[in-house]
Structure formats: C-alpha cells, structure tokens
Amino acid sequence: MKARNFRYIRPASLKHAYRILAESGGDAVPVAGGQSLLAGLNMRLSAPKLLVDIGDLKELTGQSNADGTMRLGALTRHAELLHSELVKKHVPLLVRAAAHIGHVAIRNRGTLGGSLAYADPAAELPACAVALGATLVLGNLKGERDVEAEDFFKGLFETDLKPGELIVAVKFPVMQAGTSIGFAELARRQGDFALVGLAAVATMQRDRIGNARLAYFGCVDRAKVAQSVSAAVAGLTTPLADGAAFEAAIRADLAPDDMAGLRADTKLHMATVLTRRVLNSLSERAAA
C-alpha cells in the first residue's frame, strides 16, 4: 500500500506545466486533488515516473457566467460546487451530484477536471457533463481546443485527452426557463460508488416531458447519453406509476455486468425504478 517512487514537480505556471508534460514524452501524470490517483498509486495500479502537481495553478481556477455559459475552472473542488451561489443558480445539477461524491474530506480535495479526466464510468460528474451538454476546454503548449463532453469519454478510464494535454475548464450551458433537472443514485452506503445512478436534463411543459437527455453511471461502460431511454421518455406525462414505457429502452441502452452479490438483471430493475423516481421528480424542479 505504498506508492512506487516517482519524481514530483510543482510547476509555477500553466505554461510551465504544459512544457513539462510535453517534454516528458508521456511518462508524466498530472495530479491535482489526487483523490483517485493517489489511491491507485498506493495500490500500485499505476506507476508513473513523474507527477506534475497542477493543484495550485491559478489559471485553472475561477467561476464565471457570461452569454448563457457557466465556465468553471478545472480545479473547482467538489466542495465548491456544493457551496457556490453561481453554480446553485445556473447549473444546479452539479450541486445535486456533488453531494454524492465520496465524503467531506474527499470533496474538499477532489476536482471537477480530475473527475472528468479520470473518466470513471461510476462517477457522477462525467454523467452530469454529458447530460448537460457541457464543453471541455483542453489545452497544451500549442493552444486550446473545445471538445463536447459526449465526444470526450471514450471508454472505461479512456478520454480524448492527448499526451501533454490538460483540462483547463468546463463550460456548462446555464439552466433555461422551462427546463428541469433530476439526479439520483443508489449506493450501498453513503459515499460509496453508485451501483446505478442517473443525471437527467429535460424540458417540461407542466407535467409533460419534452426533450430529455439522460446519462447513467455505475451501470455503463462510459458516460454517454442514453439515446433509447431519452427518446422513450419524451412526451410522457408525470407522475408515472411504473416503468413500462421505458423498460425496454433501458435494456437497449445499459449493459451491466453481473458482479458479486448483484446480478445484471437486478441492476436493470434498479435502473428502471431509479429512472421513474428521477422522472417523477422533474416537474417539481422545473426552472421558473
């Protein structure tokens, strides 16, 4: 339970960090909050040669709201999501999700960019980024590029990040009137990884669901829009008494594996129940 040796550098600026990452030839790993990375290092699941500590880079912090977009620096801590008035007002889904990420001490250190870059399919924030249609700003020595969250997550712990690239910030569309958000997850204990989780964004006309974007976590291979379920729930009127209208769609979108103590068909049943709960909560939460 001790990490292998590595070199540790804390660059003074973002540019400095880019240069170190570029010169390392792919042997360097950036660390910020380290709440997933260091657990993996302690367990020797990975053994990078160089850790580049970007956790204090001012260029990666900050929150701003302009032109219908809320921009959050990659170093935004989960605890900040919970307590930011701007986030509460404009991207409330992130506040709902952050409460489920680990525990207080984890949320004090873990970062938005770190969670997205790690791309754990059981994590809350990648699913939220996809459901919200967020855009990630990625940077390296040559400049910055924008990538849609939907295109960013490639698979289990796999992303569109190229060697030497960092997540600089994430741009979230601010919540519009007539849209509503829903979020729920099932875990064995408070703070555990989700067995099944769901982030939802939908337009609502009174109790009728319009366009919906649903993204599951904990029961998928990567964060993505659940296309079949999103299509199946459009036009439904809440409250729903059961999951008949979207049960088949859930089977089409989700392919959970059997795991010790939890069969895949149980997970699908849990996903159906959770989806109904989230959909039924949408009308209560529609933005004014």
Next chain:
Amino acid sequence: MSDPVNDLLGEEEVAIEATLNGRPLKRRVKARQHLADFLRQELELTGTHLGCEHGICGACTVLIDGRTARGCLTLAAQISGKTVDTIEGLTESGKLAELQAEFIARNAAQCGFCSSGMLLTAYELVSSGKMVSRIDIREFISGNMCRCTGYHAIVDAVEAVIVGQGKT
C-alpha cells in the same frame, strides 16, 4: 543487477516549507511518501492513524488549510505552502477540548482508532457554526469508519457540542 520493481524506491526527494500545527516546517520529504506516513514516521506524530491507505476509512484525517483531508491521499510534497493541523496540534491549542470532553462523557471512543479522524471531521462540522440535524451529522462523518464504539455515541457527542453552541 537491476530490479525493475524496486530499483527506483525511496530515491527522489522534494523540499517543502509548510506550517504544521502552528509552527513553520522546513524539510526534505520523499516524493512518494504520503502525508500520513510522513507525519507518523518522520515526525513521530502518531496521533494520525492509518487504516486502509486508499481513502476509505478516514483514520488518517488531517486539516489542510482548515479543511479535512485524507492523509493517505495527499503527498507530503503537496503540503508545501499550506497549513496543516493534526490531532496533536488541535489538542494542544485547546480547539478540540469541547469535542473531546463530550466524546469522553458519552463513551464515544472505545478502542480509539477512529477517534482522531472522527474528532477532526467533527471539528470541521462544529466550526462551521451551522445548526444541523442528527442525519446531517451522520452524513458528515460518513467518511470516517468506526468498527467498535458505534456511531450512536459519536453522533450524540457531536450533537451535544452543536446544541451547546446554539445556546451561547
């Protein structure tokens, strides 16, 4: 003979300057050493405990810049420029006195293994000054595992301090 697994162990060092328990700290630390090991092995501050070493149990909780953090998920190198408080410092300064008195009064520490982490997490909650429910207290301490005392007495002790604050 080169040993691909162990050749590199324990070589890299990093210079740090931090504030630990109110006093300046200037050291060279091993790059790969996490903060809890550094506190325990290099500084002999053994009040910070180590259980799981991958962020689950909360026994290694310390305060970094006044907020709880996992000592096992933070490198010693990462505290440079920061303020760290451990159970030793917060006990010495008397900041934990009220919580400690309530823990003792309610038998909220049996074997004591989780107590230092539990007290630091509870300290973050009570020092926020918020009036919170027992459910909120349980949620707040959910990252600190206790395997013998039982959470009920711990929640009682934390609640007693919070209720006491409301009266003053």
